[in-house]
Amino acid sequence: MARNVGSSKGKTNDWLIKGLPASKADQKLATKLKLFGQFVGDWEIRDQRFPGSDRRREVIRASEAHFNWILAGRAIQDVWGPVDSKSGKLIPAGTTIRYYDTKLNAWRSTWISPLQSEVRRFIGRKIKEKIVLQEENRGLRTERWIFSDITPDSFRWYAVRRRKQGGPWQTVEEMHLVRRKKIEA
Numbered sequence: 001m002a003r004n005v006g007s008s009k010g011k012t013n014d015w016l017i018k019g020l021p022a023s024k025a026d027q028k029l030a031t032k033l034k035l036f037g038q039f040v041g042d043w044e045i046r047d048q049r050f051p052g053s054d055r056r057r058e059v060i061r062a063s064e065a066h067f068n069w070i071l072a073g074r075a076i077q078d079v080w081g082p083v084d085s086k087s088g089k090l091i092p093a094g095t096t097i098r099y100y101d102t103k104l105n106a107w108r109s110t111w112i113s114p115l116q117s118e119v120r121r122f123i124g125r126k127i128k129e130k131i132v133l134q135e136e137n138r139g140l141r142t143e144r145w146i147f148s149d150i151t152p153d154s155f156r157w158y159a160v161r162r163r164k165q166g167g168p169w170q171t172v173e174e175m176h177l178v179r180r181k182k183i184e185a
Contacts, residue, residue, distance in 0.1 A: 019071070019072075020070050020071065020077075021068065021069070021070060022068075022069035022070055022071060022072055022073040022074075023069065023073070024069060024073050025037050025069060025073045026072060026073040026074045027073075029074065029100055029102070032100045032102075033073075033074075033076075033100055035100075035107065035124075035126055035131060036067075036076050036098050036107060036124075036131070037069075037076065038150070038152075039067045039076070039078070039147075039155070040067045040068055040069060040076065040183045041066075041067060041179055041180070041181050041183045042064065042065075042066050042179070042180040042181040042183075043064060043065045043066070043067070043177040043178065043179055043180060044063070044064055044177065044178050044180055045062075045063035045064060045065060045080075045175050045176070045177050046176050046177065046178055047174075047175065047176040048063060048173070048174070048175045049173070049174045049175075050172065050173055050174075051170070051171045051172065051173075051174065062082060062083055062085070063080075063081065063082045063083065063175075064080075064081070064083060064090060064180070065078055065079065065080045065177060066078060066079050066090075068183060070097075071099075074099060074100075075097055075098060075099035076097075076098045076099070077095060077096065077097050077098075078095065078096050078098070079092050079094075079095045080092070080093050080094055080095070080096075081093040081094070093113060093115055093116075094111055094112055094113030094114075094115065094116065094118075095111075095112055095113075096109055096110065096111045096112075097109070097110050097112075098110075098124070104123070106123050106124060106125045107123070107124035107125070107133075108121070108122075108123060108124075109121070109122040109123075109124050109133055110122075120135060120143075121135070121136045122134060122135050122136060122145060123136060129148070129150070130146055130147060130148045130150075131146065131147040131148075131150075132144055132145075132146050133145040133146070142161065142162050142165070143159060143160065143161045143172075144159070144160050144161075144169070145157065145158075145159050146158050146159070146160065152179070153178060153179040154176070154177060154178045154179065155176075155177055156174065156175070156176055156177075157174070157175045157177065158171055158173060158174040158175070159171070159172050159173045159174075160172065
């Protein structure tokens with residue numbers, strides 16, 4: 001069951017699905033959930049680059065990402081998108097659902113972007129000081145999404161791709177994010 005949490009006149013699309021939001025991480029998995037749990041909160045995308053093209057955006061409060069606990073604290077959902085300059089509201093470009101798979105001993109991550117008509121699945125693990133998400137089931141084109149340079153108040157996210165098995169990795173997108181608000185677990 002969903003409930004509207006906005007205006008009684010129905011002028012908002014803000015709503016909650018009963019059972020979806022969670023206030024904190026599931027304590028039985030707390031140690032494993034810290035890998036992505038450290039990102040729970042609100043983030044500004046300060047800089048976005050598209051290497052190899054003329055597409056580069058220097059952005060301050062024009063794009064943002066929001067991470068929060070869902071499903072009894074066993075998963076994290078994040079929403080990424082630009083902010084409309086007139087209304088100041090987030091225009092969701094896509095959302096990711098991430099959860100720790102105890103059988104796999106890794107994170108499963110699914111990106112859904114109606115704007116790009118995409119659904120992409122990844123397996124994520126900590127590798128040294130980075131979090132590396134390796135795309136599943138994409139044939140010859142392989143992509144990785146990487147969280148690096150992680151501090152409590154900032155991180156770098158970038159995507160690398162290779163066109164053929166064993167070929168060179170090339171950075172295709174990069175973002176630098178800074179924390180606006182941390183949500184305590």
